[in-house]
Amino acid sequence: xxxxxxxxxxxxxxxxxxxxxxxxxxxxxxxxxxxxxxxxxxxxxxxxxxxxxxxxxxxxxxxxxxxxxxxxxxxxxxxxxxxxxxxxxxxxxxxxxxxxxxxxxxxxxxxxxxxxxxxxxxxxxxxxxxxxxxxxxxxxxxxxxxxxxxxxxxxxxxxxxxxxxxxxxxxxxxxxxxxxxxxxxxxxxxxxxxxxxxxxxxxxxxxxxxxxxxxxxxxxxxxxxxxxxxxxxxxxxxxxxxxxxxxxxxxxxxxxxxxxxxxxxxxxxxxxxxxxxxxxxxxxxxxxxxxxxxxxxxxxxxxxxxxxxxxxxxxxxxxxxxxxxxxxxxxxxxxxxxxxxxxxxxxxxxxxxxxxxxxxxxxxxxxxxxxxxxxxxxxxxxxxxxxxxxxxxxxxxxxxxxxxxxxxxxxxxxxxxxxxxxxxxxxxxxxxxxxxxxxxxxxxxxxxxxxxxxxxxxxxxxxxxxxxxxxxxxxxxxxxxxxxx
Amino acid sequence: xxxxxxxxxxxxxxxxxxxxxxxxxxxxxxxxxxxxxxxxxxxxxxxxxxxxxxxxxxxxxxxxxxxxxxxxxxxxxxxxxxxxxxxxxxxxxxxxxxxxxxxxxxxxxxxxxxxxxxxxxxxxxxxxxxxxxxxxxxxxxxxxxxxxxxxxxxxxxxxxxxxxxxxxxxxxxxxxxxxxxxxxxxxxxxxxxxxxxxxxxxxxxxxxxxxxxxxxxxxxxxxxxxxxxxxxxxxxxxxxxxxxxxxxxxxxxxxxxxxxxxxxxxxxxxxxxxxxxxxxxxxxxxxxxxxxxxxxxxxxxxxxxxxxxxxxxxxxxxxxxxxxxxxxxxxxxxxxxxxxxxxxxxxxxxxxxxxxxxxxxxxxxxxxxxxxxxxxxxxxxxxxxxxxxxxxxxxxxxxxxxxxxxxxxxxxxxxxxxxxxxxxxxxxxxxxxxxxxxxxxxxxxxxxxxxxxxxxxxxxxxxxxxxxxxxxxxxxxxxxxxx
Numbered sequence: 025x026x027x028x029x030x031x032x033x034x035x036x037x038x039x040x041x042x043x044x045x046x047x048x049x050x051x052x053x054x055x056x057x058x059x060x061x062x063x064x065x066x067x068x069x070x071x072x073x074x075x076x077x078x079x080x081x082x083x084x085x086x087x088x089x090x091x092x093x094x095x096x097x098x099x100x101x102x103x104x105x106x107x108x109x110x111x112x113x114x115x116x117x118x119x120x121x122x123x124x125x126x127x128x129x130x131x132x133x134x135x136x137x138x139x140x141x142x143x144x145x146x147x148x149x150x151x152x153x154x155x156x157x158x159x160x161x162x163x164x165x166x167x168x169x170x171x172x173x174x175x176x177x178x179x180x181x182x183x184x185x186x187x188x189x190x191x192x193x194x195x196x197x198x199x200x201x202x203x204x205x206x207x208x209x210x211x212x213x214x215x216x217x218x219x220x221x222x223x224x225x226x227x228x229x230x231x232x233x234x235x236x237x238x239x240x241x242x243x244x245x246x247x248x249x250x251x252x253x254x255x256x257x258x259x260x261x262x263x264x265x266x267x268x269x270x271x272x273x274x275x276x277x278x279x280x281x282x283x284x285x286x287x288x289x290x291x292x293x294x295x296x297x298x299x300x301x302x303x304x305x306x307x308x309x310x311x312x313x314x315x316x317x318x319x320x321x322x323x324x325x326x327x328x329x330x331x332x333x334x335x336x337x338x339x340x341x342x343x344x345x346x347x348x349x350x351x352x353x354x355x356x357x358x359x360x361x362x363x364x365x366x367x368x369x370x371x372x373x374x375x376x377x378x379x380x381x382x383x384x385x386x387x388x389x390x391x392x393x394x395x396x397x398x399x400x401x402x403x404x405x406x407x408x409x410x411x412x413x414x415x416x417x418x419x420x421x422x423x424x425x426x427x428x429x430x431x432x433x434x435x436x437x438x439x440x441x442x443x444x445x446x447x448x449x450x451x452x453x454x455x456x457x458x459x460x461x462x463x464x465x466x467x468x469x470x471x472x473x474x475x476x477x478x479x480x481x482x483x484x485x486x487x488x489x490x491x492x493x494x495x496x497x498x499x500x501x502x503x504x505x506x507x508x509x
Numbered sequence: 510x511x512x513x514x515x516x517x518x519x520x521x522x523x524x525x526x527x528x529x530x531x532x533x534x535x536x537x538x539x540x541x542x543x544x545x546x547x548x549x550x551x552x553x554x555x556x557x558x559x560x561x562x563x564x565x566x567x568x569x570x571x572x573x574x575x576x577x578x579x580x581x582x583x584x585x586x587x588x589x590x591x592x593x594x595x596x597x598x599x600x601x602x603x604x605x606x607x608x609x610x611x612x613x614x615x616x617x618x619x620x621x622x623x624x625x626x627x628x629x630x631x632x633x634x635x636x637x638x639x640x641x642x643x644x645x646x647x648x649x650x651x652x653x654x655x656x657x658x659x660x661x662x663x664x665x666x667x668x669x670x671x672x673x674x675x676x677x678x679x680x681x682x683x684x685x686x687x688x689x690x691x692x693x694x695x696x697x698x699x700x701x702x703x704x705x706x707x708x709x710x711x712x713x714x715x716x717x718x719x720x721x722x723x724x725x726x727x728x729x730x731x732x733x734x735x736x737x738x739x740x741x742x743x744x745x746x747x748x749x750x751x752x753x754x755x756x757x758x759x760x761x762x763x764x765x766x767x768x769x770x771x772x773x774x775x776x777x778x779x780x781x782x783x784x785x786x787x788x789x790x791x792x793x794x795x796x797x798x799x800x801x802x803x804x805x806x807x808x809x810x811x812x813x814x815x816x817x818x819x820x821x822x823x824x825x826x827x828x829x830x831x832x833x834x835x836x837x838x839x840x841x842x843x844x845x846x847x848x849x850x851x852x853x854x855x856x857x858x859x860x861x862x863x864x865x866x867x868x869x870x871x872x873x874x875x876x877x878x879x880x881x882x883x884x885x886x887x888x889x890x891x892x893x894x895x896x897x898x899x900x901x902x903x904x905x906x907x908x909x910x911x912x913x914x915x916x917x918x919x920x921x922x923x924x925x926x927x928x929x930x931x932x933x934x935x936x937x938x939x940x941x942x943x944x945x946x947x948x949x950x951x952x953x954x955x956x957x958x959x960x961x962x963x964x965x966x967x968x969x970x971x972x973x974x975x976x977x978x979x980x981x982x983x984x985x986x987x988x989x990x991x992x
Contacts, residue, residue: 072607072608075833076828076833077588077606077607077608077828077834078588078594078596078601078604078606078709078710078828078829078834078835079587079588079594079606079610079706079707079708079709079710080706080707081705081706081741081742081743081744082743083740083741083742083743084743111824113823113824113827113871115827115830115848117830117832117844120828120832120833121824121827121828122824122826122827122828122830123824123827174832174833301872301873303823303824303868303871303872303873303876304871305820305821305824305871305876305880308712308713308714308744308821309710309713309743309744310743310744311743311744
């Protein structure tokens, strides 16, 4: 089957809503004191409560509530003064109690929003609700010769399920929303955002309808997608499937589908008829959660400057263009790096931004590193930019110095001294070199004087080569122009 | 020595009349002698003797704890570290908890000696102790009668002097009804007064552990050790625990007693009714003021309870799936087979009946009609009590409509069995504290008087019961053959 990348379907409108599970970065689980650290050997981080032993009881981790409220405030949502945990009943071997503690009728966060930007235009995506719940364990089907292993380390890990309105109209918008949310949860410190470890994953509800039609089409839910790339691919694939099915006279059935990233296709998991009746009811082991105005005020005071606000400030305070401001607020660490760099280097903000969005981010991407893992700290980079600013080195030499700094812990100054890269601004030295080059290349001098301006670059190149690139380019140009007249 | 009160035993132990080891051995011998009652699922002889030795050493060192060295027994619903906890079910016949229930820890710390784990209706679902996987318990007053349930083993063991006192749990009457049938004193505390941590859940919003003893005085001492806030139970209440013995001797002159006419209508046996009236008369003599009251929603308690309790139990018992602990069927052929056969073979009839009722009540399309409606009724019943208790200090009435019925008599008729809790269930729905006090005999079997108080008035209830026990000797009667 052919899948177009851009998805231009003139007759069809795509409708997407996302349910995102963000694992909250608490130290202990949502209803027990067991640790939440990833990667421990199986079942070593599961206590009696996580195992669902007879007689044990859940006790709510207040930190999880704090984080949920923090999120709610960041998306300008309503925070429920009174929310209730409910039991979601189903049998599965990695669900120890036979029910998951979640929130159903009264979630802690309701009715917020997030603005996304796609192809230069801005759009508001509604967030219906966000609720707290516990994660299940993991079933391990390999390595057990026809049996299934159960690892309950993850059981009881706190999750915030963030449910959007069906407001997105393309896979691109869905990815933009997901990225923005991914940035936000890390920005406010409630989730590490690690998608490989499953800390941030997504279910997509996808449907299509003829353009102009009000009513939604029948939707399919694609489960457990754990990368931005796969979200885009899975949605595009699903949209194609639905349109082809309808256009060939078929009917969409409401169902849950699974995205297979290897085959790049979605396949049916279960239909609505086969869906579980979860028999939600309020969990009698837990009291309703009440959030007071004081608590909210306290959390609000702890909230950092949020990405959108900071982006606007970058626009105004540093006169950054939208593209650079976007890139530099893609994470809180990047934004912090940028502001430290400006402050420490006393260089023009634009120059700092260009160095970051150019050389630094390229190098980080190549090495697959986060800004927080950058071998060059903002302080060291500031040292380099200062030397460009005070003409000690040229921009071109600076790239060499940057390279040296990337692979060592030396400062820019140390590398400049050690490799003798200091720019030559002594006009006498430059003049001497230029005189010699003019004398050695009479043919080119003639051509230039005959009006062939292009030859000028040849002279610049010769001078730079002779001076190992260390000559101040401005001076070289000036002197060459005078001498060639 | 097995007829002495806790206070008397504490004195004797310190006076050196006998040691805790001797006392414990004497009870262990009685347990063996009266095995036919089937009170115990597990007798922890070695643990008991170790506990007793430690208690004797503590007493020799000047320890003054009233429960130090006193033999008690635990209902087998409370998890005990390293000792089998079955909850009366085949499902947990092999289950050894890796931890102690909070009340087990508290009683251990108080120095009590644990004789063993007591028989009970399976998962506390039953009113006769006949649903136990370990067989019915016999009522020491008449061994072809039931002891009541679900804490039937606890009640029979205390009545037969196989233990000084015992723990019980009460979801719809499971402390009070067997206490009444066996002629002992039982107290169901206010919901939240005693920690539920480590108590295997039947219906979480109704379950409450409490003391079962031979007198209000003993019950006060036992409750003292069990009550209190537990940060492992979110529904336990952080509120100071009063000294339950301190007020026992207070006068009850002027006490206002309400008698709901709904407790004395059709269904109450004439002989039980007469005894309750006599008991109330006794209170009048002590200076109490009697007032007839009406609580119109009480009649809805049984239907509401049999929606809410099964609904909660249907989820609470989902963890018994044969995967991590408990019974697992032989050679399951796939996951569904593992689930259905483990649960099908591991659970008894009554448990399955309640799981099915609860699953049905919570199902899509039925939830509002059953679960939500039952919750509304629950609020109405609470309101009835609130109104009544604004006007009177306590409410009195029978615990059960009749005396203990015969073993096998009602087990085939669940509805009739459910009706034996008709006077106790509403109290659990409201979360109030209530007691059962021995008040006389009908047809040679004990009858219990129920006293219901306002939230957290356990001290007052114990005082009221104690005063009655100063004026009467019903609680001192010993069943024949168990003297």
